[in-house]
Amino acid sequence: MSTILNKIINCKRIEIENSKSQISINDLEYKIRNIKKRQSFKESLLKSSTGIIAEFKRRSPSKGWIFKEAKIEEIIPYYSISGASAISILTDTDFFGGNLQDLVKAESITQTPLLRKDFIMDEYQLYEAKAYGASAILLIASALTIEKTKELAKKAKNLELEVLLELHYENELDHINEWVDIVGINNRNLKTFITDVQISFDLINKIPSEFLKISESGISSSQTVKDLMQVGYKGFLVGENFMKTKDPGKSLREFIEELK
Ligand SMILES: O=C(O)c1ccccc1NCC(=O)[C@H](O)[C@H](O)COP(=O)(O)O
Numbered sequence: 001m002s003t004i005l006n007k008i009i010n011c012k013r014i015e016i017e018n019s020k021s022q023i024s025i026n027d028l029e030y031k032i033r034n035i036k037k038r039q040s041f042k043e044s045l046l047k048s049s050t051g052i053i054a055e056f057k058r059r060s061p062s063k064g065w066i067f068k069e070a071k072i073e074e075i076i077p078y079y080s081i082s083g084a085s086a087i088s089i090l091t092d093t094d095f096f097g098g099n100l101q102d103l104v105k106a107e108s109i110t111q112t113p114l115l116r117k118d119f120i121m122d123e124y125q126l127y128e129a130k131a132y133g134a135s136a137i138l139l140i141a142s143a144l145t146i147e148k149t150k151e152l153a154k155k156a157k158n159l160e161l162e163v164l165l166e167l168h169y170e171n172e173l174d175h176i177n178e179w180v181d182i183v184g185i186n187n188r189n190l191k192t193f194i195t196d197v198q199i200s201f202d203l204i205n206k207i208p209s210e211f212l213k214i215s216e217s218g219i220s221s222s223q224t225v226k227d228l229m230q231v232g233y234k235g236f237l238v239g240e241n242f243m244k245t246k247d248p249g250k251s252l253r254e255f256i257e258e259l260k
Pocket of ligand 1: 063
């Protein structure tokens with residue numbers, strides 16, 4: 001496992017134990033009973049001709065602060081109006097500057113399907129994702145064993161959450177299982193932080209045809225999206241390219257215009 005992933009996961013384990021001591025799974029289950037049904041993340045990508053998943057990302061391990069003062073209420077409505085097919089909310093605090101309240105706020109102001117983007121390793125986080133309004137959750141193959149990936153994916157489906165399984169390397173293809181809805185190829189090498197979309201082109205034909213496929217990270221040109229569409233990708237997760245600008249919603253709108 002890469003050093004950064006190790007570091008993130010060690011912090012995450014402590015965070016999860018703290019959260020469990022504050023809010024029990026029973027409390028989360030109670031909230032889930034009252035949560036409105038969200039639109040499907042996968043359906044939204046299938047319906048869309050552009051497939052952009054716009055990410056709300058304040059900082060990252062590779063770039064440091066990208067948009068420190070970013071506020072959900074000032075960005076998410078504009079992501080929706082500008083045509084995002086789905087929105088990714090990074091809920092990790094220590095490394096990405098996000099939190100679960102960002103997800104709660106986003107849920108209250110948009111109908112666009114939301115992905116809880118975090119380092120999920122415990123079913124408790126799935127209950128949180130559902131209770132706070134996500135349509136979908138992320139499972140990162142590099143951070144999980146094959147067995148744990150399957151266990152978490154199955155539990156997520158039981159909670160009516162869609163599952164995005166993220167792969168960074170070819171040797172992670174064996175993490176794909178029947179509970180997965182979407183397979184994402186992440187173009188960022190977790191050891192070097194270098195992004196190279198070539199990995200998306202290299203792996204597309206190795207993913208079984210029944211899965212919806214998305215490409216993630218390091219996407220900054222509409223031509224790249226067009227090329228990825230040509231080989232079969234239906235979704236494109238873009239964070240920094242929008243969040244590094246003063247007006248991420250406007251940047252997304254211009255990007256989508258170029259795709260039409
Ligand atoms: O973004 C990072 O530096 C990073 C480092 C280590 C683990 C994960 C990381 N990012 C999470 C993501 O997958 C991206 O936020 C997402 O795909 C968008 O990427 P980008 O468009 O390059 O901001």
